[in-house]
Amino acid sequence: MEIWKFIWIAALIVGFVGFVWISTKVIARGFAEMRDLLKSL
């Protein structure tokens, strides 16, 4: 069980950091892309 506990803790940390990092990037730059999309229509 200890091995699995270690694996899931590591996976959770990777998942959490990845989620926060990509969300921040998407929120920061997505506004400009949305504006461009609306302008292009």
Place this chain on the structure above:
Amino acid sequence: MNFSFLDWVIVLFYVATAAWAGMTVRRRVTNISDFLVAGRRIRYHLGVATLVATELGLVTMMYFAEQGFRFGFAAFIIGIIWASAYFFIGKTGFVVDRLREMEIVTITEYFSVRYGKGVRILGAILLIIAGVLSLGVFLKLGAIFIVHFLNIPIASIHLTTTLLLIIVLIYTALGGMVSVVLTDFIQFVFLALGMVITTVLVMSGDGLMGFFDKAAGVYASQGFDPFNHPEYGWWFVAYWAVFAISGCVLWQPVAQRILSSENPGINRLIFKSTGMMFMGRAFFPIIWGIGAALVFGLDSAASAGMPRLLAEILPIGVLGLVTAGMFAAMMSTDSSYILAWGTIIVQDFLDPMRSTPLSDAQRLRWTRLSIGVIGILMLVFGIWYELKDSAFRYLLDVTTVYYAGGLPALVGGIYWKRANRRGAYAAFACGALLPLAFVIEDIVLQAQGGSGPGFVAGLLEPNVRGFASFALGFAGLYAGSVLFSKKQTTSQE
């Protein structure tokens, strides 16, 4: 739970902004390409936002929380495999590169190009069955969440969910994909914030290590090892792996985004980033479900556990943000799914059945009408149908009806020259056999008021049945293509 004035302001601000944004883009949507695939102008960041918002519904959080509540950290395997499937597609461009290059609108349209109109219609019928049956439980799970989270009377539930559904239907029918993408982006902001804050709050009491130790006391080793868990095991891993790949390339709401991107390169980037996001998509609600089991005990109702926990632990302000996030999750997924199936009904079923193709104006009108009909079906089925097993298991079963034949027909069509029309028919027929029989039996039994598993349910263990369906689909494609290849060539000559 104390739902303060500030919380209501946040929720109402979100609902009003999403509804306003969705409806105001109508005047910008001038043709069917804008309506269905946003003029194929979706770039990377917007692509990630819309794909995540679509595939991260309130229903997703409810079924993952239920899995976490019942089976502990072993349920993490679902997120790992799902994320791996997205990474694989993003790295290799498997199937999606070719699909984007073809400039089609739906995946079933590919079946028409490769195998002919009949295969397209058969694929569309199975996809419509899978989609409408899936959509049926969306409102039900949303209602369970709202009842336990906001602690409102049962009588108000149908009114609240119907009201949200009507808002979604109006902006989807008016603005199509552009409305959906715009509202998806707003919803992504609320969703991401709400999920991260909630996860931190659920674990903050015990700390990271303390939370895992506490869970070990409740679930024991079985709750950590997916390969030795009766719900999962090797058969589940095999079934879920092919299912996840199918989800990336066949599921119309995902496919609609593949086909809306600027080019295949952007598709790959979107898939890689979304893979990482999808680990969080599974892990966070599973953590909430485990947290609920630790607080209320494994004997309490699994599906109600997560909303009950959140109602207890979230402070003023965060409560409003999370409610807005959950409404966002519900609305973004519902709108995308309704648009996706409205598109399928018109593009792949109604249009191919006619002798003269529909004009753009007719297509737009029929798609809007289909969106309304799907909304009504969602309401009726959502109120009537009672889930026997977990929501996750139900969704696996109904979706396999289409995936098990669709994956071999799609992959074979792209990478195997000998794949032909009869093979594709056989793939769909063989793949749908077991899951369709199971789903029909389940609905008939419920209509008759019966309880307990039926004949088909007792034949094979669920994970074996799921994997066997895919195996049958591939066997059908091979047998149909090889056995009938000569005859077909002769008849074509």
